[in-house]
Amino acid sequence: MGKIEKTAFGQNGASLYRLHNRHGMQVTVTDFGARIVEVLLPVTGEGLRNVTLACASAEEYLAQDAYVGASILPVAGRISGASTEISGQTYHFTENEPNRTLHGGVDTTNLHLWQTEIDEAANQISFTYQLPDGKNGFPGTISVTATYTLTEDNGVRVSYRATSDKDTVFNPTNHVYFNLTGDVHQTVGQHRLQIAADRFAVLNGDNVPSGELRAVEGTPFDFRKGGVFEQGLTSDYEQIKLVQGFDHPWLLEDAEQQVVVTSPDDKVTLTLQTNQPSVVIYTYNHGPTDLAAQHGVFSLECQALPDACNQEGFGSILLAAGEKFTSETEYQFSWK
Ligand code: BGC
Secondary structure, X not given: OOOOEEEEOOOOOOEEEEEEOOOXXXXXXXXXXXXXXEEEEEEOOOEEEEOEOOOOOHHHHHHOOOOOOOEEOOEOOEEEOOEEEEOOEEEEOOOOEOOEEEOOOOOOHHHOEOEEEEEOOOOEEXXXXXXXXXXXXXXXXXXXXXXXXXXXXXXXXXXXXXXXXXXXXXXXXXXXEEOOOOOOOOOOOOOEEEEOEEEEEEEOOOOOEEEEEEEOOOOOOOOOOOEEOHHHHOOOOHHHHHHOOOEEEEEEOOOXXXXXXXXXXXXXXXXEEEOOOEEEEEOOOOOOOOOOOOOOOEEEEEEOOOOHHHXXXXXXXXXXXXXXXXXXXXXXXXXX
């Protein structure tokens, strides 16, 4: 385990922090949006392979932000009607899509500098941010900590903790994108994927869950025994055509390996473990193509189901005043 190195990350005061472990793996994170920048693996015969979509400075993220690597607060995904009821009162949020709030609204914390705390002994960086009461319509001063740890088991552990001084809704996620070949300009179609999920959430035309939780059986969403992304990306299945790929939540089973992805060259495997009930997999269906090819990367956004605050049977994302929120997700890597 090495010392955590700090360097400037562009001209606006942002910093880049580099963590190492004793297997030669490195992770870089920045206080600009509490982002994961790179995950670097010492793949045999080729030096360090970066398996994320990464920008080279805070300004680059600012110029073309598709939430790349960022922490998303306070509520990830789309909220239908850009409103919800919290403890008997209706709240209206900033609409950044017609009649919807995506990823917490506008001018969100992914575009701001967070406070940093370094814990060398734990090989860990914590970023903190205080969301002001009423920001984008969300009630409560919400104090949030995002902690990134590089473990000696080659895991990148992401943990969110929060408290609010008013009842509010809270469902954060991390929006890191991966291509395990290291080349984000190639489609991820041939990556192998296994997901321990029997059901996925069907989307309506607004890209919001319709409320239906559908069995994966007999659909391109069935990765229980493994498959390749391509089985969805080129399918005529109506849910795929609707969003030109995957942009869907799967309901995770309580398995030891909830999601496993392997690169087509078989050299890199990512295994996901989370205490969150679902994973939203977005295959970069319409991101800026100068940054990555269409379908050139995928995200594994661990969270409660999107629009849970407005849908029966989707679970609660209420964060009551004074209560503690915690989520834990680990992306673990192995390589040859
Ligand atoms: C959403 C996509 C959206 C993307 C923006 C994803 O989490 O599900 O619909 O376009 O974020 O980067």
